[in-house]
Amino acid sequence: MSKTYYIGTFIHSLTLTTLEIVEHGIICVSNGIIRSIQRMGEDYSESDSTLPPSAFLQKLGHDNNNAQQLTIRIIPKNHFLFPGLIDTHIHASQYPNLGIFGKTTLLEWLNKYTFPLEASLTDPAKAKRVYRQCVQRSLRNGTTTAAYYATQSARSTNILTDVLIDLGQRGFVGRCAMDSDLQPKWYRDESPKAAKDDTSACVGYCKEADQSGRVRGIITPRFAPSCSRDTLSNLGRLLADGEQDGLLCQTHISENKNEVELVKQLFPECSSYAHVYDVHNLLTPRTVLAHAIHLTEDEIALIKSRECGVSHCPTSNMALGSGSLWVRHLLDEGVKVGLGTDVSGGYDVNVLEAARMACLVSRGVAEGGKGERSKISVEEALWLATRGGAEVLGLGGKVGGLEVGMVWDVILVGADEVPVDQDGEEAEKMLNGVHHDHDGKQTKIGGKVDFFGWETWEEKLAKWLFSGDDRNIRAVWVGGELVCRK
Numbered sequence: 045m046s047k048t049y050y051i052g053t054f055i056h057s058l059t060l061t062t063l064e065i066v067e068h069g070i071i072c073v074s075n076g077i078i079r080s081i082q083r084m085g086e087d088y089s090e091s092d093s094t095l096p097p098s099a100f101l102q103k104l105g106h107d108n109n110n111a112q113q114l115t116i117r118i119i120p121k122n123h124f125l126f127p128g129l130i131d132t133h134i135h136a137s138q139y140p141n142l143g144i145f146g147k148t149t150l151l152e153w154l155n156k157y158t159f160p161l162e163a164s165l166t167d168p169a170k171a172k173r174v175y176r177q178c179v180q181r182s183l184r185n186g187t188t189t190a191a192y193y194a195t196q197s198a199r200s201t202n203i204l205t206d207v208l209i210d211l212g213q214r215g216f217v218g219r220c221a222m223d224s225d226l227q228p229k230w231y232r233d234e235s236p237k238a239a240k241d242d243t244s245a246c247v248g249y250c251k252e253a254d255q256s257g258r259v260r261g262i263i264t265p266r267f268a269p270s271c272s273r274d275t276l277s278n279l280g281r282l283l284a285d286g287e288q289d290g291l292l293c294q295t296h297i298s299e300n301k302n303e304v305e306l307v308k309q310l311f312p313e314c315s316s317y318a319h320v321y322d323v324h325n326l327l328t329p330r331t332v333l334a335h336a337i338h339l340t341e342d343e344i345a346l347i348k349s350r351e352c353g354v355s356h357c358p359t360s361n362m363a364l365g366s367g368s369l370w371v372r373h374l375l376d377e378g379v380k381v382g383l384g385t386d387v388s389g390g391y392d393v394n395v396l397e398a399a400r401m402a403c404l405v406s407r408g409v410a411e412g413g414k415g416e417r418s419k420i421s422v423e424e425a426l427w428l429a430t431r432g433g434a435e436v437l438g439l440g441g442k443v444g445g446l447e448v449g450m451v452w453d454v455i456l457v458g459a460d461e462v463p464v465d466q467d468g469e470e471a472e473k474m475l476n477g478v479h480h481d482h483d484g485k486q487t488k489i490g491g492k493v494d495f496f497g498w499e500t501w502e503e504k505l506a507k508w509l510f511s512g513d514d515r516n517i518r519a520v521w522v523g524g525e526l527v528c529r530k
């Protein structure tokens with residue numbers, strides 16, 4: 045069996061508030077699974093691993109039978125391995141609208157910008173073009189797992205499944221079920237039966253197309269106002285039927301105050317928004333609820349008791365003026381929380397943008413009266429972007445960390461060091477994006493994170509979180525496979 049040894053610095057979350065930073069690590073991966081992790085002492089030098097493979101293995105105390113099937117990858121200076129980022133909520137179909145939201149809020153935004161674009165993706169060529177660009181950008185930004193919404197059209201949804209399989213990202217693909225009279229006639233399911241049949245067909249399509257389980261279907265009632273009672277019930281039944289297979293469900297909840305009011309009017313028999321989903325058996329440990337900003341304490345208690353996960357989408361919440369989620373409260377109450385980009389409510393496919401916005405929004409929440417403890421730290425934001433997301437998507441223990449037995453869904457993060465030079469010529473080149481990789485080869489990567497060499501790893505992480513972009517993501521692996529390299 046071929047093995048790859050990754051040698052150098054790795055970093056991952058141990059708990060919500062603590063990161064493990066291993067400067068000299070050796071991680072062995074085979075068949076896409078982490079087989080061993082060694083933490084070497086300060087005196088270990090990466091140059092030890094430039095020994096011939098058999099000598100290197102012997103030095104580490106391994107047998108050297110299969111040295112020829114051995115690959116050694118040295119992590120360059122100022123670079124580190126980190127678990128792939130997890131986007132728990134993204135609409136691939138809305139990707140072309142990034143940044144286009146004007147001053148609208150949710151309900152106007154849906155009708156003005158979102159439904160027309162989504163409806164236009166019944167054109168398969170257009171759908172493929174949009175989905176490929178979205179998924180590629182997402183991968184380049186270091187997202188190894190994403191929970192996607194496609195459109196109402198089953199055909200267009202299946203194109204997203206094909207694209208994910210082709211490009212190698214781990215993901216969930218949801219067809220938006222939306223049959224309510226409130227939906228425009230030109231963008232809705234014909235009937236509850238059609239909504240249910242098309243949902244089943246898309247989940248089945250994923251199962252057929254990707255037997256590895258890397259890409260899976262997900263039950264997706266768009267949100268309560270866009271679904272009839274029959275559709276909510278039918279989808280609740282499909283979700284129960286899929287329990288053995290670990291089938292997930294995703295929807296939106298309590299994003300915007302007008303939306304909450306609308307739900308009250310549409311479902312007067314229910315005591316709350318969360319109750320609407322609960323009576324239709326849609327609140328389960330396999331349910332991902334996006335936003336959850338304006339929930340009451342009773343609703344929080346209900347979603348906690350049903351063990352639902354929440355996708356916190358602060359970039360979107362700021363763009364659409366939806367409000368500020370009190371994340372600390374949900375965490376204190378024991379609700380699972382991950383991060384979502386919510387493209388194109390959110391204007392960036394980068395989960396790191398959601399992570400930094402989570403930090404900033406939490407400072408606004410603290411200042412607004414919830415107190416100092418409400419602030420989200422760098423460590424916590426990075427936990428939400430990895431381990432938190434994995435838990436929300438039912439992948440805890442599989443992805444989101446660097447542990448023996450976990451899948452190699454990993455990113456290589458790096459920045460360049462500002463050179464020490466007399467006339468500033470080298471520094472000038474660096475500003476222009478000329479980067480020398482560890483083979484001495486010149487490539488244009490760059491980025492706007494400048495390391496000076498005196499930072500601690502904690503400081504480097506903070507600099508990456510707040511100023512990093514796709515240029516700092518230098519390689520991306522999913523299931524051990526290199527899916528993006530720059």
Ligand SMILES: Nc1nc2[nH]cnc2c(=O)[nH]1
Binds near residue numbers: 266296299386
């Ligand atoms: N942010 C967001 N909220 C929604 N609620 C219902 N549909 C949507 C959507 O597409 N985006």
Ligand SMILES: [Zn+2]
Binds near residue numbers: 133135296334386389
């Ligand atoms: Zn959304």
